[in-house]
Amino acid sequence: MKIHKQIYGALALNSSLGRSITFFMCALLLAGVATSSWTLSRSWDRAVEETERSAINLSVSQSRQAEDTFLQTELALRDIRRSLPVDNISTLDRGRFDGLLAELRERLPQLHGLFIYDAQGNMKATALSRIPVVSNNSDREYFLYHRRNGHSGIHIGHVISSRSTGELVIPVSIRLSDSAGGFAGVVLATIRVDYFRHFYSYFELENRDLLALLSVDGTVLYVRPFSDDVINRNLSGSPLFTRELARKDRGNATWVAALDHVERIFGFARLERYPLVVVAGYDKPALWARWLKDSLPDLVLNGMLLLGTLLMGTIVFRQVRMNVRNQTELAALRDELTSINHTLQLMALADGLTGLANRRQFDLFLSQSLKASAISQKPVSLIMLDIDFFKRYNDFYGHVAGDTCLRTVGEIIQKLKLRNNDLIARYGGEEFAIILPDTGPEAALFVARQAVTAVRSAKIPHARTGTTHHVVTISAGCYSLTGGADDDAVRLKEGADKALYMAKIQGRDRALANPES
Incomplete structure (x- = not known):
């Protein structure tokens, strides 16, 4: 009974302030232990991840x-x-x-x-x-x-x-x-x-x-x-x-x-x-042994901070809680801003309708590929693809169906078995493009013919083609060159456009290579 009274008096439990301080100190101690355990657990999870x-x-x-x-x-x-x-x-x-x-x-x-x-x-x-x-x-x-x-x-x-x-x-x-x-x-x-x-x-x-x-x-x-x-x-x-x-x-x-x-x-x-x-x-x-060794200073520091918190009292405790809350909010805000920034960067380089690379990413990738070609002296090939009679499709089926058609064609082209360093882009309107670094004209023509065949085989209905098949088809033109000149990008696009134009003239639904490649 005497010891009980001594503890009761030392902690001032007979007063409202003493009881409040004791309550908060106990709560803080438990919170400190729980926080340390959570932090260490998260640290281990991050090490594993x-x-x-x-x-x-x-x-x-x-x-x-x-x-x-x-x-x-x-x-x-x-x-x-x-x-x-x-x-x-x-x-x-x-x-x-x-x-x-x-x-x-x-x-x-x-x-x-x-x-x-x-x-x-x-x-x-x-x-x-x-x-x-x-x-x-x-x-x-x-x-x-x-x-x-x-x-x-x-x-x-x-x-x-x-x-x-x-x-x-x-x-x-x-x-x-x-x-x-x-x-x-x-x-x-x-x-x-x-x-x-x-x-x-x-x-x-x-x-x-x-x-x-x-x-x-x-x-x-x-x-x-x-x-x-x-x-x-x-x-x-x-x-x-x-x-x-x-x-x-x-x-x-x-x-x-x-x-x-x-x-x-x-x-x-x-x-x-x-x-x-x-x-x-x-x-x-x-990994566990290394993590434990690296975390040992954190364990010691956490113990010292808990002890210091017990000695400094309720005011310091409340301030620490406020700081932790502020840091958590700042970290969450930073992560959110980082996520938004990353999303914006992806959106800036992707076509909103098809999800393929957009014109900006196309131009950047083409420039990089030509610079690499100038060093390696290996050719870069460009395939330009255009949906045949697309205006008729839009006029007959409507613009909503036209957008669906563009997405479908983009998905078909995206399923071609290309290399990881090739790029498929929506060039504009109903026109698509494929950039093939380190690829000569024969291989580019092979890929272009695959694309033409794949779209035709999908049998997307098109009642206004003016042909006997009545399905959506594409035409493709290929051109290849080895980088080294300032106007290579313009030459490459003009060469592929010329081949595409030839394919259109010769009846569409086909792939042709520019003979100047």
Whole structure:
């Protein structure tokens, strides 16, 4: 009872002011503890979110690198196949093709070797300086695969040990067929596993962080930082294959790795063209340890602030609460202004009707592409597209239907399989444009014809075309040039407009290239 009275008197609980101070001090203490816990929780969530973004960004960037690596290899294989006398491979000029393969190999740093095999698996040409002891590869998986399958696409096999040098390589092969469609042999490219090992070593990762190239069947092609013992190990039971890739081609998730049973924050991206997937994983326990170490000063500081707040009393407490509220409001206002500014920037570069790039973004992108062309000396192609008889469409169906038609055509063009660095824009009215950097006239004409075919195939009704089809069609004109002059943008647009005009004159619903390209 005596101690109780001492505490009661020390805290002045017998007065209204004392009770108020005690109440607010207790409330402040609880609020301080709750706020510190919330702040630390948010800090950890942000650390995880940043790691998730880093993981998916790394996996996407490396999927692009892998896509480029295998695409270069595929193009080399197709070039070789086109130059072969497939009806009688045994008659090919060994010296000439050895030189051709060696030259191609020198151009592509990822290649270990290039080989040509006849239908019996005998090596007929190689990029290597010496012929291996075992020069018949009819027992290899890729050879058996192409003998059984008649399609002309490439095949990416599991990692093998080269019989020529003993190096670990990824076989990339393509079938040779004779004029009757029969099996005539295989053209093989081998990509060095060390190429990916060397490339992945550039990234600054922690000891247990992971960067991997896998087949979609779950087979390991290469994993940093693991030894070569894990290569060709099958991980199809991993959540990546049983759960994540079944739902989406790229993303992030957290699971326990099958290789070493370490929990990681993973990002993954499936290659668009090839049956491969790139995975980046960050060690979650290590992330927790780093976060805890970095947050230790915050923990100490929060404790000191709580103690100081208890000593300074109600007035300081109320001021602190006001400051926190003001900071929160300012942060919310700043975020809102940032969001509005970002939205305005996007709106300034997008067409309000179709959602495509607008004329401003078109002009900026064209200028940048021509400047890059002047440096690389690679051509830039421009495709101008115009909806045929659009005025008649507007007059007959009305302007609301005309706007719907423009949106539909824009969506059709947007679905074309273009590269990430190409730009589709609404040029004005019923006219659209496609800018294709690093693209020559033949490839541009191919894209233009795809666009014309796609719009025609959509069968948008148009009763006033004056033709027998009565559907909306487009005409397209292409022009290509290599940047370097001040008036390149004007020349490019005039050249494409001229080709478009020619397409209109010759009957519309077609794509033509300017012969001056």
